[in-house]
Amino acid sequence: MSRPRVLPRRRSLAAAVGAIALAATSLAACSSSDAGSGSSGSTSGGDALVLAIQQAPTSFDPSQVEPAAAGILWNSVYESLAYRDPVDGVVKPWAATGWKYSKDGLHLTVTLRDGLKFSDGNPVKASDVAATMNRNIETPGYIQTQITALKSVDAPDDKTVVLNFKYFDPKFLPLLGRELGTFTEASALKNPNIATDPLGSGPYTLDKAKTVPGSSYVLSRRDDYWDVASFPFKTVTVRLMNDPTASLNAFKAGEVNAVAITPEQEAAAKATSGAVITPTAATAIRTMLIIDKGGKIIPQFKDVRVRQALNYAIDRKGIADKLLLGFAKPTEQVFSTGGTVHDDALDDTYPYDPAKAKALLAEAGYPDGFSVQIPSTNVSTKLEPTLSQQLGAVGIKVQWVAIPDSQATTVLSSGKFPLSLKDSAFASDAYTAINFLGAGTNNPEKFTTPELTKLMDTLNSTVDPEAAKPTLAKINEYSVKEALEVPLYNPINLWATSQGVQFVDKAGTTSSVRQFGVAAK
């Protein structure tokens, strides 16, 4: 049945066409008159760094700052006592001119540079540094977990800071070049808005008028900064984009000029006009941690042959080349290439050899293998089918147990899983030793052996970092030979830059403006 026609045809059609034409004209007018304005405009290369990050910054409170991607914000506004040079990876003085440990390692004396000023014009005094650090000791948060050895901080005069320790902590000094050396003016610690209203002596200030917390942060360079030459960008804009595809689109549209990309995005980013793709240094490590080395859940893991079998069973090179498209450096040691004790020769200890793995399992009394549960997190998801297949081929049946990402940290100490995959960022060789083989979180069962205890005791009592290197090298060698972990590979990430910006970091340092430079024209 046909419906009755009740409206005349021509007039309504004309109205609709007119409305669409009007809308299109308005938009085109906006487009021509407003190009480049607001947050959606193109970047102006050379003196402006505009980068996209995926994780929102937590806080500008010095007791809560973290070395994540958003670290570029706080370590631009705040100076730190030291910094890790992105070119050679060496920890160098920044707000300090130098430091010296007492012989017993229980006191660290730091001398401040002359002429430092906070952005409000007040001079930096040692008492500001001491007040910040003493507050960090008392305030629960990320920093507090890093300074458990620190007892108190004194300021005997305006230029001298003395850090007093409960015990010597060999991993402390390198962390001064990261978040531990950050400080603010003592009076600013009483500011109830310290989380969003930072006052630092760093090269940039937070432009609060242009900043939208949780979305876009704008930093303006201080013209009165003492080392302005080391910071070529007049403004740094950090835009938060949760979705990697949105970040890439913003880069391709010229809205940001620096973005971290995935290997799968490389071709698309490269096609952007003027784009330069730079791989990062392979410093972090993805490891299958053997949490249960003491054999509480899986008694087999007490046997070194079983742990060695795990290492022989995995085809690291195949995973790096095929699954990760070459953006990973296979390794068999937890000590990073960013440190000084990584030994390339040790990376040939466990070549992929399923037959040898099976033989070792049989020799240890497990010819039929065994079953094991491993938490499934965002770290493991991509590797799970491959690891299941490779471990299954030698008789180790893997069951992946889904765990929310938020539980990735607590699952290690839950006592439920004998193995777990984890990414660990590089901070220093001493940090790696303690984290994986000492009292750190990667060794939640605090497993040790008489030999390892002896080596760790030596490390924990050697104040001179140079003198500690042979001990660290022995710890590295021991952990590989005893197969205390199953290191897999060092991930290689990519940065895409354009419009005169380049990524200059060759040492895998934490996020900072120092990682970027102006490309030569």
Place this chain on the structure above:
Amino acid sequence: MVLYSLRRVLAGLALTVLVTLITFLLLSRSFEDMIATILGPDATPEKIAETMHARGYDRPLLLQYGEWLGHVIRGDLGVSAYTSLGVGPIVLQRMSVTLSVIVPALVVSVVLSILLGVWSASRGGVVDRVAQGISLIGHLIPELLIAIILVFVVAVTLHVLPATGFTSLVDSRSAWLRSITLPAIALIVGGMANITAQIRGAMIVELRKDYVRTLRTSGLSPRSIVIKHALRNAGSPALTVMSLEFLALLSHSVIIENVFALPGYGSFAFSASLQIDVPVIMGVTLVSVLLVTVVNLAADLANGWLNPKARLH
């Protein structure tokens, strides 16, 4: 009508308390994970327990919920566990971004849907098939795909409009219009699909009724019959669809805001859920439930105005 509205408001408040209580109880299983994430990878179980105690997360759950509710009644939604920013101000700020995209999208969807729905129902033929085609395409193609295509063609290839970012209406009207155009178009396509189909269907039913034939024979103009009589009667069910569409747009904004990197409510709620930022999740839940209640109430009141019979229920 006043009694009816009061009853609905009270029911909405009861629903809000119930939903937030359930949310809080469900979240309570993750308090420890939240603290562990805040403290970072080097936090020991002892330090996590100590911080749980210091922040009061180890107290009885009903006591904690009651305390939260007490603060909410005083207008204090707490602070984010991660950023220390006030939950109330951030939620309002994020909601303003989302509303400044979805309200224009809904208005355009409604206007175009009414035009198209009425036009196709009253004219039939090619116009009707075009309307049905648009409706079908809107249902078939996901908003995510539409958004990706728009970004690729309009922003990345043609450089006509921005691919990402948001400018506030207060800062610049023209930049705001540019920043919301692509996200709004992506939402309009899906929104129009539902509303057009509803209006078209309702109008066809109305136009076949006896009173329309009577009006036509009594000499009333076709425009008057459609707009003053048939559309008013067809508007009631369409209003319900519109209110549902508003809430659908709010939930779809999670996808659209991620694609266009808009600092809106959806992406904010999504990030807070992934992080288990308990105070923020509670704030987002509270505002969402209140918003649903208000939108439904507004739709019911509008229905009552359009259709006197609805006021009796």
